[in-house]
Amino acid sequence: MDCGVITSKTVLVLLSVAFWAAAAGLSYVGGYVINTYKSYDNFLQDKYALLPAVIIICVAVVMFIIGLIGCCATLQESRVGLGLFLAIILVIFIAEVSAFVLGFVYREKVKTDVQGTMRSVFQKYDGKNPESTVVDYLQEQLRCCGVRNYSDWTTTQWFNSTGNNSVPLSCCRRDLSNCTGSLDQPQELNTRGCAEELESGLQSVLSYAMLVILGFAIVKFFGMLSICVLTCKREDSGYQPLYSGVFA
DSSP: OOHHHHHHHHHHHHHHHHHHHHHHHHHHHHHHHHHHHHHTTTTOOOGGGGHHHHHHHHHHHHHHHHHHHHHHHHHHTBHHHHHHHHHHHHHHHHHHHHHHHHHHHHHHHHHHHHHHHHHHHHHTOOSSSHHHHHHHHHHHHHTOOSSSBGGGGGGSHHHHHHOSSBOOGGGBOTTOTTOOOBTTOGGGBOOBOHHHHHHHHHHHHHHHHHHHHHHHHHHHHHHHHHHHHHHSOOGGGTSOOOBSSSOO
16 A cells, blocks of 8 residues: 555545544534523523524534545545545535635725724613613723724713713723723723724634634645545556445
């Protein structure tokens, strides 16, 4: 058995193991969601809340089957099995490349989309409605104030209606307990805008996701290449031809 065949088989077996690992991870996530739902089922009347967990577990089962097909086809050297494995990997590879391209395109649109949406939400702030809760949570977690900076609050209806020349208390720095949100004391406020902080966070997440997708796509590419090496080898290479059965 030549080095190319051994390497190709090793890559395909490792790829099958990767599918199994992904299936195990997804099964854990799905089981965790179901277990959490059961703990709070008295508060959750909608039974469709379990649907995402069920879908995750179904995907895990499919991933396990794909890994099983790949491993068996590789070890048994089945042309049909390897062909099926190649088709599955090709579909996943195309999906990953598409996701990578879309992620790159959307990464450039994050700034515009975030600022536009954020301005709309901030304008609805009144200190009581659901939008106010979201804004306060965002400003506290990201330690920011306003869309671009804290002065953006002066253009909101809430600021004009209160008339006390102050911003929400969620703009206050965490290390100051006596902060009143007054614009006369900007040193007590988080001065950076929330749009910048949120954009940075979203772009970082997209960047990491794109790197992971690219890594998996490269692995899939070598997997397809390995299948081609195994299925296209010639009889005069000194290695026996592949069996024609599926896994026989």
